[in-house]
């Protein structure tokens with residue numbers, strides 16, 4: 001009788017514990033898996049513009065080398081029980097840079113689409129973002145960083161919006177000129193080959209006037 005009571009209490013505590021720490025259908029940052037299947041282990045860079053006119057993830061570059069690379073990110077969202085979370089909203093899944101140097105417009109680094117029936121989503125289309133960051137890229141779900149799969153990723157960001165205020169204007173041109181004629185800074189190495197030259201000027205010119213939607 002006493003044993004039965006104790007067992008009952010124990011089961012009760014287990015159930016309450018499970019409810020507290022895990023809820024079916026809620027994405028879990030450890031069970032969800034993010035991968036960058038085509039990166040080949042290289043550190044990559046992605047050029048952004050606030051209006052989404054920067055490079056898609058399949059047009060990333062190897063940092064300091066400039067070689068073409070594919071930084072497309074794929075994710076499968078699962079809950080704490082390992083079950084697929086389908087139709088999870090795109091706006092609740094976003095990219096963040098570890099030093100917060102990459103500054104997305106509102107919703108500008110969200111996933112491409114809601115998770116499908118297999119819990120699958122991607123980051124392939126260009127971000128709407130400014131600023132730069134040479135730290136790692138984290139995948140956030142509901143504000144929690146995913147650590148399942150290969151996340152975080154060696155993906156650096158820069159943008160013709162060097163100042164990170166959501167618009168490319170004369171302030172950014174001034175910052176760009178300072179780097180072009182001064183010390184090297186990845187923040188303005190838009191064609192990420194480790195040197196400042198006409199390729200970077202071209203991307204700066206492409207960005208002038210671009211603003212967050």
Ligand SMILES: [Ca+2]
Nearest residue numbers: 161163165167
């Ligand atoms: Ca700016």
Ligand SMILES: [Ca+2]
Nearest residue numbers: 191193195200
């Ligand atoms: Ca360059």
